[in-house]
Amino acid sequence: MTASGTFGYGEEFMDFFDISCLGGVLVKGTTLNHREGNPYPRMAETPQGMLNAVGLQNKGVHYFADTIYPRIKDIKTNMLVNVSGSTVDEYVETAKVVNSLENIPGIELNISCPNVKEGGMAFGTSCPSAVAVVNAVRKVYDKHLMVKLSPNVTDIAEIAKAVEDNGADSVSLINTLLGMAVNAKTRRPVLSTITGGLSGPAVKPIAIRMVWQVAQAVKIPIVGMGGIMNATDAIEFMLAGASAVQVGTANFIDPMVTVKIVEGIEQYCDENGFESASELIGAMQV
Amino acid sequence: MKKYLDDFIVVSNERLNHEYVVLTLKHPDRLPHMMPGQFVEVKVENGPNTFLRRPISIHDVDKEANTMKLLIQEIGEGTRLMGALQEGDKCNLVYPLGNWFSLPDKPDVLLVGGGCGIAPLLFMGRHLKANGIKPRFLLGARTSEGLIALDEFKKLGEVYTTTEDGSAGTKGYVIHHPVMRTQDPDIDWIYTCGPDAMMRVVAKYARNHDIRCQVSLENHMACGFGACLCCVADTLDGNKCTCTDGPVFDSTYLKW
Numbered sequence: 001m002t003a004s005g006t007f008g009y010g011e012e013f014m015d016f017f018d019i020s021c022l023g024g025v026l027v028k029g030t031t032l033n034h035r036e037g038n039p040y041p042r043m044a045e046t047p048q049g050m051l052n053a054v055g056l057q058n059k060g061v062h063y064f065a066d067t068i069y070p071r072i073k074d075i076k077t078n079m080l081v082n083v084s085g086s087t088v089d090e091y092v093e094t095a096k097v098v099n100s101l102e103n104i105p106g107i108e109l110n111i112s113c114p115n116v117k118e119g120g121m122a123f124g125t126s127c128p129s130a131v132a133v134v135n136a137v138r139k140v141y142d143k144h145l146m147v148k149l150s151p152n153v154t155d156i157a158e159i160a161k162a163v164e165d166n167g168a169d170s171v172s173l174i175n176t177l178l179g180m181a182v183n184a185k186t187r188r189p190v191l192s193t194i195t196g197g198l199s200g201p202a203v204k205p206i207a208i209r210m211v212w213q214v215a216q217a218v219k220i221p222i223v224g225m226g227g228i229m230n231a232t233d234a235i236e237f238m239l240a241g242a243s244a245v246q247v248g249t250a251n252f253i254d255p256m257v258t259v260k261i262v263e264g265i266e267q268y269c270d271e272n273g274f275e276s277a278s279e280l281i282g283a284m285q286v
Numbered sequence: 287m288k289k290y291l292d293d294f295i296v297v298s299n300e301r302l303n304h305e306y307v308v309l310t311l312k313h314p315d316r317l318p319h320m321m322p323g324q325f326v327e328v329k330v331e332n333g334p335n336t337f338l339r340r341p342i343s344i345h346d347v348d349k350e351a352n353t354m355k356l357l358i359q360e361i362g363e364g365t366r367l368m369g370a371l372q373e374g375d376k377c378n379l380v381y382p383l384g385n386w387f388s389l390p391d392k393p394d395v396l397l398v399g400g401g402c403g404i405a406p407l408l409f410m411g412r413h414l415k416a417n418g419i420k421p422r423f424l425l426g427a428r429t430s431e432g433l434i435a436l437d438e439f440k441k442l443g444e445v446y447t448t449t450e451d452g453s454a455g456t457k458g459y460v461i462h463h464p465v466m467r468t469q470d471p472d473i474d475w476i477y478t479c480g481p482d483a484m485m486r487v488v489a490k491y492a493r494n495h496d497i498r499c500q501v502s503l504e505n506h507m508a509c510g511f512g513a514c515l516c517c518v519a520d521t522l523d524g525n526k527c528t529c530t531d532g533p534v535f536d537s538t539y540l541k542w
């Protein structure tokens with residue numbers, strides 16, 4: 001799958017390859033109302049990664065349903081909508097709209113965005129608030145409910161277990177790690193928001209560790225992500241317990257990376273005697 | 287315009303001075319159509335501290351030779367690695383990206399470039415000339431060493447220069463050149479690319495004299511094709527991606 005906020009609505013990549021070969025596309029974070037996002041600059045390159053502070057720029061769920069959905073609904077892959085909000089009510093209202101879209105088989109509940117002033121990550125960093133939003137959305141959303149977890153917590157497994165107990169069908173992790181960059185020349189922060197979310201290979205070991213910890217704690221499928229740049233990275237996440245993976249930042253560097261990863265996993269399975277990639281899930285021998 | 291992902295081959299690396307290099311890249315087959323103002327995203331290989339591609343303006347295109355030129359100003363690790371590419375090296379590009387300059391509806395045209403911002407103006411000058419318009423260029427730099435590719439520009443039209451230290455041309459910034467000091471300038475359209483501060487004063491001058499002005503922004507980008515939403519410019523319609531809605535904007539559309 002492709003990670004939300006790194007693959008637009010899929011359309012941006014269609015010049016490069018047929019995206020129907022992917023397991024799924026997580027479309028850009030969607031909120032109830034239009035959001036302008038944060039001011040420029042929103043991005044800083046860092047060693048083996050990048051910081052972003054986009055701040056959920058999107059035109060709101062009604063624009064998505066009316067304008068974007070008709071364009072993407074017939075793409076032959078799982079188009080999932082990443083849903084975010086500032087209040088529990090906003091999550092609920094947004095999820096209701098997406099629930100009515102026939103060809104959207106699921107949502108990814110984003111309780112982990114580090115770049116918004118209200119809501120976002122605040123919901124995903126404590127069990128009671130995570131439970132509150134998952135519970136409320138579960139009541140109005142009857143298709144697949146994936147919950148995207150924040151790594152900016154003391155015990156991610158505890159949050160994963162809490163959302164599983166309250167109706168999540170799967171968890172995806174990790175969202176970006178809260179980070180910061182300073183420009184020594186100008187003696188100013190690089191990002192307009194001072195802090196931002198770190199992604200890319202720099203976060204991979206942390207992400208794999210968290211996938212493994214969550215795999216010990218929950219029975220629902222885990223979608224692993226964080227710095228996956230190639231098939232080997234994806235396989236490592238699966239061996240640690242992920243049932244599927246999302247590829248994010250790598251899309252910016254190689255717009256065809258996802259199709260290469262799909263092929264690379266197949267090749268790995270062939271070469272190592274696995275009939276199906278599902279045999280890799282949690283197959284790490286400790 | 288359809289986007290591509292291809293390996294090009296470096297056919298020449300021409301070092302202009304300690305800071306600037308012109309890379310000529312050959313397409314493996316047939317170069318697709320590209321327009322002045324568009325850019326490419328260059329993959330930087332083997333950089334221990336570089337991660338993202340680098341957005342670089344298309345400096346010139348030779349369709350018959352299937353080559354394009356990139357003007358590289360070595361300012362960081364990524365651009366230094368690009369400047370070190372040698373003949374025969376591979377260079378992976380996502381291209382052509384962004385929108386392009388429009389043709390003017392009147393004949394008196396001034397192209398204003400500062401520093402590395404002159405890069406797209408050569409391609410645009412060639413495009414203007416091919417469309418029967420004789421462009422004039424106003425090129426600025428810190429010192430005479432920074433005034434590059436002047437011979438190429440002179441083949442296309444009249445060239446005015448400024449340097450901050452007065453080592454060539456008029457001393458000062460581009461805005462100090464006599465061509466921009468007259469109260470009743472014979473300019474219908476301005477195309478400009480360069481440092482933000484320079485483009486803002488050029489845009490202000492254009493606004494004050496009712497001159498149509500297109501600016502090419504150089505915002506930092508991650509992807510270059512509208513996926514990351516990092517490179518936004520503040521416009522009358524809110525945040526717009528420099529990579530897909532730009533890099534060329536009418537100056538009056540920006541909240542400058």
